[in-house]
Amino acid sequence: MYLVTFRLAPGEYDAEFRELNDAIQMAAEETEGYLGKRTWQAAESEEALVVYYWESLDALKSFGADADHKRAKNRWTEWYDAYEVTITEVIRTYGNGFGNDADPPT
Incomplete structure (x- = not known):
């Protein structure tokens, strides 16, 4: 499993965003x-x-090829003051108590 963490400082969101x-x-x-x-x-x-x-990484790459996603990435300065993307491969997850809120979300 892969996680993509998108950290953002929002700017001004308009209808197009x-x-x-x-x-x-x-x-x-x-x-x-x-x-x-x-x-x-x-x-x-x-x-x-x-x-x-x-x-999978292949699934993520497939999404990354989406035209709207590419267009938004090129225009980030219009809507965000700052952003950071971190892609992480998950080796293992474990825990108890989250029930239906366990990761990955369904």
């Missing part, structure tokens, strides 16, 4: 190997983390 963001999420959900996402908001700032879960 929201439309493109919805299209990108739909493309992710339609990509074979997409497992879900989780979002966290920092309590002390507007910074957010969005973690996307992928079955």
